[in-house]
Amino acid sequence: MFRAGRGAPLDFAAWEPLHPCSPLESNALFNPFKRRTFLQAVVAVAATTTFGCSDDDSTDASAGSPYFPQSLASGDPRPDSVVVWVRVEDKDRAGDDLPLRLEVSPTEDFKTLVLDKKDLTARAEHDHAVKVKVTGLSARTTYYYRFSYEKDGQKHTTRTARTRTAPASGDDVPVKFVFASCQDFIGRYYNAWQRLLQLDEDLDFVVFLGDYVYETTGDTSFQSGEGGRAVRFSEPEGALPQGTGMTAFLAANSLSNYRDLYKTVRTDKQLQAVHERYPFIIVWDDHEFSDDCWQDVATYEDGKKDETQRDRKLNAEQAFLEYIPLDTVQSPEGAIDVASEPRFPNSRIYRDFEYGKHLKLLVTDYRSYRPDHLIPEDAYPGGVVLDEMLLGAALQGQPDAVKQTFQADAFAYVDIDDPAYAAQKQVLQGVYLSQAKAAGLTDKDAAEKMAAWVKGPLALFYVNQVLAAVKRELVIAPAGKPRGLAYAHMGKAALFNIQGSRYVVVKDTFDLFAAVNFQLSKGKSEDVFGPEQEAWFQQTLATATNTWKMVVSSTSLSALIWDFRQQADITDPTLRQRFYFSVDQWDGFPTKKKVMLNALKKDVSNTVFISGDIHASFASVEEGVPTLTAPAITSGSIKSLASLALIGAGYATGAPVYQHAVTEMDQTLMKSNPGLRFADTDSHGFVVMEVKADETLATFHLIPAGEVAKDYSKRADGELEAKFTAKTFRVKNSDIQPA
Template sequence: MSQKLHRRTILQSIVAAAATTAFGCGDDAPPVSASDRSRAYFPQSVASGEPRPDSVVLWTRAVDPEHTGDDTALTLEVSEEESFGTLVLQTEVVARAAHDHALKVKVTNLKPRTTYYYRFLYAHDGERFSTVVGRTRTAPAVGDDVPVKFAFASCQDYVGRYFNTWNRLLQLDEELDFVMFLGDYVYETTGDPAFQSTNSLRGVRFSEPEGALVQRTGIFEYYAAASLSNYRDLYKLIRTDPMLQRVHERYPFIVMWDDHEFSDDCWGAHATYEDEKRTEEQNERRRHAEQAFFEFIPIDATPTGAPQGAIDVGSEPRFPDTRIYRDFEFGKHLKLIVTDYRTYRPDHLIAEDAYPGTVVMDAPTLAALGAAPAFASEQFAYINVDEPQYAQVKGALRQVYLQLATQAGADDPQGKADMWVKGNLALAYVNPVLAQIGVASIPTDKQPRGMAYVHMGKVGLFDIRGSRYVVVKDTFDLYSQYRYATSKGASENVLGAAQEAWFKERLTAAQNTWKIIVSSVSLTPLIWDLRGKTDIPDATLRQRFTFNADGWDGFPTKRKELLQYVAANAQNALFISGDIHASYASVEENVPALTTPAISSGVVKDLAGTAVMGAGYAEGSALYRYAIAELDPTLKAGNPNIVFSNSEAHGFVVLEVRAGEALAAFHLIAGSEVNKDYSQRGESELRNRFTRQDLRVQNGKISTL
């Protein structure tokens, strides 16, 4: 999700590490100490991931505070018994200082759908210290006729916020096969006032701030992670949270990244903080982010799959050779296809530095598309500013552009003016600019008609409005189709050619009852339909708006094509996603889609409300009422495919797939509760704050229960 409209938050406040327990290791071994020093040796506890019928990846971070520069030798023990009476595996491993003492071990030759217990041991001065005992579970064997149950979640903002949602999942104590985390495991900024809280008890400080990017919003200054040390700090801090530790200790995770693991609203190695005031291609920063992810997440990202033993993080390729899209099979009924939305996708269709007046579809183009009648209004009139009679106008527009670009701090304002202030320009933008500097307007009645960026909601330079957020839907969708056709699909090649081919092969080959497709961002269109709202004074606002063009709403042509392919080639396909900090269930192009709310990141209703008020529309205004106060009814009216909508709660979803149906339970808590630490209160108090919405997915339809 987005930076200034709602740039989710990051983590870090070096507080208590989770408690650990020590265990004896036999008559001949030194006794395992129950000392609290175990916390210092294993400050991030343990985790497991990548459950398959015969293998799992186990993780810990082990560091001796007295020898922080040295590798740490450990013993890993795995057993089917919590008492470790009989060991399945006992092996020596090393947590390397080169990888911040983080360690991943792939354990193979395991039995299907079996619960295993594991612990890491460290010997020091005649004592042995242990992690807590972790619990993990392998996947059912291929073809096993058993239901599969898992939770899916996303977006865990740490700054000033508490993980009450994870606490609730622990309270439920469900027998889950795994937890699917859909992205934004960490947030890369340390306190953006546009969306992050200021609770000093849950804040983040980088150990090496000189390696970070300094960010400024008004009088506020904060950091964005850039160095490997910065990104490691994010994971080390968030994994000291007791609730998150306990969930990792209890369940294996499958994890996909979204944007904040690298940079807000990113595409490939491109950040978006500067809104194209300057180039933000940051390959080294991207690789730092990926390395920390691979070090701290129990994932196997080696090209052919790691063998038994410690996984060499150095063998997991980095950008641009990264590949973490992958698939899992859980018995007869579940094929899980995990896609990567961020790594290969192109830039947003409307650039943040796009000149609002630039005509992108001229009169001949609209005529060829049969769209000219819809653009007959004088609002779509344009001129060719390079024609001799407009020389003075062009000069005036250039001066205004140079002034605005210089004030914004853009690189090379002169070069940008040369690039943008030329050719066909819309009078809907040109005339208001001329009026502001006292130059006479240009008549519109006899001019050709065309579509410019301003007609898609772009009104300012270097601005996310009308580019990544709050885009006029109907004009944008037409532009999307035009760009898609003229670029032969490259403009919306979201998955990249290799991943898309892999995806289609896995989808069509799957024989499992359910094909669940993981997308970090939501497939459900979120539309503000303000047409006919005559109580909104500004007629230009009485249109349909796409709220978030950073997600799939920003690639509508490709989304439709992809959904139609899925519907035509797979029975019982279902998309699950996150990112938008809200709960949605809808059927798009005959394919059901479920969107989980955020674990703790600001709910979309609050974040959108801040944005609307920042644009000058007070809480009592008609625009605020439709777009924010009545957000869920507005979204349902704008997209009749929505079956369930909740834009103001945190939570997670528990999904059980069976032979004839999939049952989804949304567990929700009001967004206002995120600043309270319910781990310090009675269990019933947290339980009473949660509500539940049950849905059934069956035969391509979603129904409420």
């Protein structure tokens, strides 16, 4: 926490005025709830569209061989190269390296080969998965490829897949691609991928924005056990046990566990067919490692213990690099050596692609280098983060009404270490120990955390609530006490809690706290990209001459704010303010977000962000920069998760706050966020982008969330088509409008 006298004088004249806000009481809004990255699951088992091949020596060539249960895929297309992927599985030779052949042809009949590589080896140490970089290709050309495995004199061949290289630099051609995210497998079906196959779009590539797999086997807080789709670890003893009793589940931990996630998800016929048809450009988000993670730190325990998990992170990265067709180090031609690809803390999956004259694509990595969430999950609600001196400096230049707001008694604090408050401190320590042990901490751990948190400047707003519940005569009068900002004023209501730390944070006080932290730390508190990625990001944008510069971000840049200040039917004053719904995404780094977007608006023309993670569809203009957010392929919609959270917090579906936050969620977000042009918080799907010289068209293809548990692969095509709607928006002149 910040204390008087630290740091240089602050200059906040450039910041927008804060709106008056009141602190959040301990029972306000939400109780703790799980979200596991606020998204959910999905998949669809269905008949696949194939590109039949002709090979007299192969087993059933049209259906593919049972030795290739995950089929095949391609990725990272460039004008002269592409990465192709396959995994071979022979249970009779599970421990052996296996020989493979790769054929690449410009024609579907393979009569002409541009590559016939007969010396490939699928190594047991990499789960018999192989990535091959094929070079020397022609720009903007469709190629067909297949792998084969010979056993006992018989040749076994994959299905035939196709891929496409990028246009050459400077080519004046339009580009069409899809972006999508979040495809949890458990209990759900990949109807969105099936719909994309039905559309048969002539795509250059598919961007997948993260959460390709989910690391848990059945977290009941967001994963459905129904529908017959599940993930089971072949080595459950290597996994992390989570929950108890009926809510127990496993989280991937060992390399075997993480491999099982990819092996299971890639058995889905719809997903296989999409990979067989289009090259993918893929980035990870959190669930490829662990929910709401940052660097190599997990968040399951919500601050109850240190969750730095270096080995687990490395296992997650190895499985990702083995199973995803990407090239992290610009490899030469041939099999990519997965063992040589950089790993945490030197991970390097950020990269850029050029598609002719009109598109530069920058794929960023939001998770590997970012700092922790600004409000710790174990933060003591009473802890003061801006004392009187820092708060006063931060409010310089603000309207008198704003300054007056922070002079209210609710912002009073005392130094609890003052001998005059010895009795109060003893009570606070006792209550802390009781709550910490009730949360599962040992006596030793509870005592250590108590000593670290229950000290120094503490906010009377929180302290007096605790004291009043134990012994009312110990309540401390706020008159004459200094004023400061505490975690409680940002919505932190309890120990070891994501409310007021990662989710449902009071916007105005959080923004103020973040801005001070940013200045005192010289930007390190919100250094999302890390120095090397930041340098690459700025240099690539500065030198790009393409018409459009599109930035891929795994998490959404659209501001998701609930503004209840003018809702007369919400009578609780602690709710009548603005809340960020999630600060695990870019809303959690508001200063960095503002600085970055303002610089892009000023210096880079036609920048567009495309993002995912939040399980909702948004089109918005943030600080003058267009931003598009794709819905989840399958993971639970943000509206459904908000509903569960509010009901769990004790709010009836007819309560005003439920009506505004859930029932009317789209309308509330649109009213609360001036930059929003479109919001759909209860649908799944994907977005088709058509990049042209003078405009970009973005078409959201959406299916209601209630359809995701139904397997449309077993129904007539017309049934699925009837469930989808399409909404098209035009991106032009730094704005987004309906087309």
